Structures are given as structure tokens and as C-alpha cells.
Amino acid sequence: MTAPRYPAKPRPGDKVAIVSPSSGLPGLFPAPFELGLHRLREDFGLVPVEYPATRTMHATPGQRAADLHAAFADPEIKAVIASIGGDDQITVLPHLDRELLRTHPKPFLGYSDNTNLLLLLRNLGIVGYHGGCAMVQFGRPGALHPMTADSLRAALFTSGPYELAPATASGDVERPWDAPRTFASEPAMEPAGGWSWHRADRVVEGPGWGGEVEVLSWLLMAGREILPPEDYAGNVLFLETSEELPGAETVHRILRSMGERGLLRQFPALLMGRAKSWSFEKPLTAPERARFRAEQRTAVLRALDRYAPETMAVFDVDLGHTDPQVVIPVGGRIRVDGPARRITVTY
Structure with missing residues (x-):
């Protein structure tokens, strides 16, 4: 396939669309959503425009596609930002007019279940941006995280290389969105151990491909938006897992299936997001969270050792369900310099 192209970027004062392609959670939890809209206006100088299904729970796939x-299609809209993820965006894909999207390319920001749309856009030749949902990153309690804000500004407004850096502290434990006290202060953070490198003896540069592991497994099962394995030769794979906390064996089985399909060996480098290791349903203690992350790393390495033994990997990159979060370009260039221990993306 041809190399994806970067859509024109918005400028301060431009209108940006706010949509809910997966779930209408802004209707249930207005506080983080309104805060996200406020920051888009006041901190980023953009004009957010909501669409009809943005706050509608159980909107049909056709409504979300519309x-x-x-x-x-609106020429006044210069970027499209997802409110949040979910688990139903795969049902929207058959309703999308691909030619309309192809002929009106715009930067799209989202992650988690938005992996669906990001990979569809990539297959249409459009670079998208894995990260930056209105309710989560823009609506973070207390304040935007400086690292997240810097990456979001670069992805939204600039073009060119942007060097990532490991966070010195990260947050995993959340507070309820329906409690006003949640937004009175920033989330608690704990020391982060930096990146962990595997087979870091080379430099790899190529277009980015990947997303949330669970969503990729659904796309593989449904046979949607996954190209023949050889189409990904030389790409940089990036993966992350969600607040549903899939166990290490589940992650291994998904990667094993990707390996059996011939996918894993196509990627000479992997960026693995810092594993989300706490949820309201599974409120793990700090030692349990550390063990959860370590077990996931071991599971990923098992799959690589079997199916992609030459692949370089970097673990605990601050992408996906992390705080802070950096934006990863889907289809955009990623350079992984093992000897120098540096990662550079091109926005």
C-alpha cells in the first residue's frame, strides 16, 4: 500500500469535531467531558463542536457513522477528536463511507476502541493519532499532565519529528467521575521505572501500526481492517491494554494468534505501552500492580521469542491507557534507536 499522508493540521481558532464513535459516556459523566471541552477552548484555543450522538448512550452504529x-465532510472542521473509547466501534465500520473519508482527510485523535477507526483511516492512506480523548486526557482532574499536554500540542498543531521521553512518575489508580471531589486535585502518581529495552542493538524506522490489543483481536476475528501480513513488513508495532486488565495468558494468546497469522515477524520493533493495572472492578494493590505488569511483559516476550525472535521491543512506553500519555502516529513515522535508547515519532 502507499504511504499514508498527514492531513493538514488545525490552528488556534479553528473548529474541531467532538464525536463518540464508540460510547456516549459524555451523557452519563458530564463533568470530565465539560472540563475537556473547556480546556480545548481555553488552553488550546480551539472551538469544539459537538455532534448529535456525542452524549447519546446506545446510539446506533448508523447514527455514530453519520x-x-x-x-x-464539513470544511470548517479541521480535526476530529473522540470523546472516549468503549467496545462497540467495530459495528460502525460497515456504515462508513470510505470514499468520503478518503477525500476529506483530517487528523483524528483517539485511542482504546478508537483503534478501529485509526486503522481504517490508515488503510485509506490517512495518518491518525492514537491518544488524546476529550474526557480522559483533556478532562484530566486537577490539570492536564504537562507531558500529555506537550505531546497533544505537537500532534495537533505541528509537523515533524518529536522525541518521546520516559515519564518519571505515572498514575494508575482512578477516582469516580460522578464525585465532584475527584476534580479538585490531580490524580495520585507513583515513581515510574522508565523504559525497558529488549534486543536494543539496532535502529528501526518505519510507519506505526497497532493499538489496543483487545480491539486488534476483535478485528482479527471479524476479518476487518487487517491487511495481508506482508503489507506490514518494516512497520513499527505499538500495543497497549485497557482497564479491563486482560491477564498475561490472554495477551499471550492474542499475540500467539498474530504470530500464527504471520503478523508478528513483519515488525522489526515493538513499543509496548505501560500496562494499565488497576480498575474499579480490580483494585489491585501496588505490589499486585507491579506483578501484573511484569507478568504481561513476560507474556509478550514469550510470543516474540517464538514468532519474532529478532524484533526489538521497548516496554513501559507511556502510550494508551497511561497517565501521562504520549500520542503515537498511526501510519506516521516512528524511529526506534536501540543503541541510543531513543524513540522519535513524526507528527
């Missing part, structure tokens, strides 16, 4: 069509 919002995307309207947002991409």
Missing part, C-alpha cells in the same frame, strides 16, 4: 461523515 456524525463522523458530517465531521469529516
Whole structure:
């Protein structure tokens, strides 16, 4: 396939669409959503425009697709930002007018279940941005994290290389969105151990491909947006897991299936996001969280050792369900310099 192209970037004062391609959670939890809209206006100088299904729980796939069509087709809208993820975006894909999206390319920001749309756009030749949902990163309690804010500004407004850096502290434990006290202060953070490198003896540069592991498994099962394995030769794979906390064996089985399909060996480098290791359903203690992350790393290495033994890997990159979060370009260039221990993305 041809190399994806970067859509034109918005400028302060431009309108940006706010959509909910997965879930209408802004209707249930307005506090983080309104805070995210406020920061888009006041901190980023953008004009957020909501679409009809943005706050509608259980909107049909057709309604959510119609919002995307309207947002991409409107010449006044200069970027499209997801409110949040979910688990139902795969049902929207058959309703999308691919030619409309192809002929009206715009930067799209989102992660988690938005992996669906990001990979569809990549297959249409459009670079998208894995990260930056309105309710989560823009609506973070207390204040935007400086590292997240810097990456978001670079992805939204600039073009060119952007060097990532490991966080010195990260947050995993959340507070309820329906409690006003949640937004009175920033989330608690704990020391982060930096990146962990595996087979870091080379430099790899190529377009980025990947997303949330669970969503990729659904796409593989449904046979959607996954190209023949050889189409990914030389790409940089990036993966992350969600607040559903899939166990190490589940992650291994998904990667094993990717390996059996011939996918894993196509990627000479992998960026693995710092594993989300706490949820309201599974409130793990600090030692349990550390063990959860370590077990996931071991599971990923098992799959690589069997199916992609030459692949370089970097663990605990601050992408996906992490705080702070850096934005990863889907289809955009990623350079992984093992000897120098540096990662550079191109926004």
C-alpha cells in the first residue's frame, strides 16, 4: 500500500469535531467531558463542536457513522477528536463511507476502541493519532499532565519529528467521575521505572501500526481492517491494554494468534505501552500492580521469542491507557534507536 499522508493540521481558532464513535459516556459523566471541552477552548484555543450522538448512550452504529461523515465532510472542521473509547466501534465500520473519508482527510485523535477507526483511516492512506480523548486526557482532574499536554500540542498543531521521553512518575489508580471531589486535585502518581529495552542493538524506522490489543483481536476475528501480513513488513508495532486488565495468558494468546497469522515477524520493533493495572472492578494493590505488569511483559516476550525472535521491543512506553500519555502516529513515522535508547515519532 502507499504511504499514508498527514492531513493538514488545525490552528488556534479553528473548529474541531467532538464525536463518540464508540460510547456516549459524555451523557452519563458530564463533568470530565465539560472540563475537556473547556480546556480545548481555553488552553488550546480551539472551538469544539459537538455532534448529535456525542452524549447519546446506545446510539446506533448508523447514527455514530453519520456524525463522523458530517465531521469529516464539513470544511470548517479541521480535526476530529473522540470523546472516549468503549467496545462497540467495530459495528460502525460497515456504515462508513470510505470514499468520503478518503477525500476529506483530517487528523483524528483517539485511542482504546478508537483503534478501529485509526486503522481504517490508515488503510485509506490517512495518518491518525492514537491518544488524546476529550474526557480522559483533556478532562484530566486537577490539570492536564504537562507531558500529555506537550505531546497533544505537537500532534495537533505541528509537523515533524518529536522525541518521546520516559515519564518519571505515572498514575494508575482512578477516582469516580460522578464525585465532584475527584476534580479538585490531580490524580495520585507513583515513581515510574522508565523504559525497558529488549534486543536494543539496532535502529528501526518505519510507519506505526497497532493499538489496543483487545480491539486488534476483535478485528482479527471479524476479518476487518487487517491487511495481508506482508503489507506490514518494516512497520513499527505499538500495543497497549485497557482497564479491563486482560491477564498475561490472554495477551499471550492474542499475540500467539498474530504470530500464527504471520503478523508478528513483519515488525522489526515493538513499543509496548505501560500496562494499565488497576480498575474499579480490580483494585489491585501496588505490589499486585507491579506483578501484573511484569507478568504481561513476560507474556509478550514469550510470543516474540517464538514468532519474532529478532524484533526489538521497548516496554513501559507511556502510550494508551497511561497517565501521562504520549500520542503515537498511526501510519506516521516512528524511529526506534536501540543503541541510543531513543524513540522519535513524526507528527
